[in-house]
Amino acid sequence: MSGRFKNEGQFARKHLGSMRFESPLLGSENKAVKVNMFDLTGEVAVVIGATGVLGGAIAEGLATAGAKVAVLGRSSKRGEARVRSILDKGGTAEFFVADAINLSSLKTAREGLSSRLGIPTILVNAAGGNDPRVTVTPENPFEKISIDDWRENFDLNLVGGALLSCQEFGPPMKENRKGSIINIASVAAHIPVSRVVAYSAAKAAVTNLTQFLAREWAPFNIRVNSITPGFYPGEQNRRLLFNEDGTMTPRSELILDHTPMARFGEPPELVGAAVFLASEKASSFVTGIDLRVDGGFLSQSI
Ligand SMILES: NC(=O)c1ccc[n+]([C@@H]2O[C@H](COP(=O)([O-])OP(=O)(O)OC[C@H]3O[C@@H](n4cnc5c(N)ncnc54)[C@H](OP(=O)(O)O)[C@@H]3O)[C@@H](O)[C@H]2O)c1
Numbered sequence: 623m624s625g626r627f628k629n630e631g632q633f634a635r636k637h638l639g640s641m642r643f644e645s646p647l648l649g650s651e652n653k654a655v656k657v658n659m660f661d662l663t664g665e666v667a668v669v670i671g672a673t674g675v676l677g678g679a680i681a682e683g684l685a686t687a688g689a690k691v692a693v694l695g696r697s698s699k700r701g702e703a704r705v706r707s708i709l710d711k712g713g714t715a716e717f718f719v720a721d722a723i724n725l726s727s728l729k730t731a732r733e734g735l736s737s738r739l740g741i742p743t744i745l746v747n748a749a750g751g752n753d754p755r756v757t758v759t760p761e762n763p764f765e766k767i768s769i770d771d772w773r774e775n776f777d778l779n780l781v782g783g784a785l786l787s788c789q790e791f792g793p794p795m796k797e798n799r800k801g802s803i804i805n806i807a808s809v810a811a812h813i814p815v816s817r818v819v820a821y822s823a824a825k826a827a828v829t830n831l832t833q834f835l836a837r838e839w840a841p842f843n844i845r846v847n848s849i850t851p852g853f854y855p856g857e858q859n860r861r862l863l864f865n866e867d868g869t870m871t872p873r874s875e876l877i878l879d880h881t882p883m884a885r886f887g888e889p890p891e892l893v894g895a896a897v898f899l900a901s902e903k904a905s906s907f908v909t910g911i912d913l914r915v916d917g918g919f920l921s922q923s924i
Pocket residue numbers: 670671672673674675676677694695696697698700720721722723747748749750751752778782783806807808809850851852853854855856857858859
């Protein structure tokens with residue numbers, strides 16, 4: 623913030639105060655026009671962790687809505703497969719290898735994708751997951767968890783899950799005065815879910831960072847929000863949810879008993895929330911929120 627401004631409010635008003643919202647549903651003569659509020663044509667979306675189940679579904683959804691999509695992750699095999707799937711459906715996508723907890727790797731990916739697809743306008747942070755080494759069990763109680771294992775999982779979900787990518791992709795968005803950042807949180811961010819202690823702490827920090835950046839970057843026309851998925855079977859939680867023979871674990875039964883909609887989520891069910899938050903036409907005044915797509919899990923009580 624420049625020293626010319628007494629406070630951040632003044633700074634924001636200087637940069638944004640002259641911006642007026644023009645409803646895409648009303649033409650210049652205030653006549654209703656047909657506009658697709660969820661059209662992402664012209665946007666460049668970076669999805670970190672698009673090699674995985676949830677990030678992959680979101681990447682496909684953003685591409686279907688018209689965005690050019692950069693698929694980021696460490697696994698080129700799964701990344702290329704995701705790209706092929708998007709291309710087969712008529713979308714535009716390219717894979718860029720990136721390690722979310724390595725800033726120089728993110729920088730290389732950003733430079734590559736910016737020259738191939740354009741300056742990113744949408745960033746989805748979907749890298750992360752739980753780690754059995756920091757899962758509390760009778761054999762591995764909380765007090766026995768090693769600090770190194772804790773740090774690794776905490777860092778993956780906070781530092782890799784949101785912090786470094788925002789540091790790398792935020793500045794060009796600031797310069798462009800345009801951006802939508804979507805962090806993937808978890809129900810564990812809101813209530814500390816049993817057993818996954820470092821993961822819960824990190825996801826709580828992700829929603830906190832989301833609100834911090836929403837405030838910090840609003841003057842630059844960057845919106846920062848998060849999505850809280852409920853429980854969606856994926857690779858990183860398979861061992862917690864299913865036995866080796868594919869039957870549900872007692873934990874799965876507890877989760878479904880606690881979910882008003884009494885089922886797991888399907889990854890494509892996250893797409894509507896992601897496209898809404900990504901689209902400036904649909905969510906121009908939405909920043910700092912956490913959008914729950916959890917079948918009612920966080921609304922359950924007695
Ligand atoms: N599934 C659920 O029920 C659920 C619920 C709430 C929140 N979430 C969150 O949603 C996100 C996606 O989870 P998911 O269920 O889709 O799991 P997933 O299929 O295991 O996907 C996670 C992805 O994260 C990527 N990743 C991990 N470490 C990375 C690193 N250092 N650099 C770059 N990418 C990395 C992996 O890609 P590479 O191996 O290619 O690097 C992987 O594709 C996570 O943040 C998770 O915590 C999931």
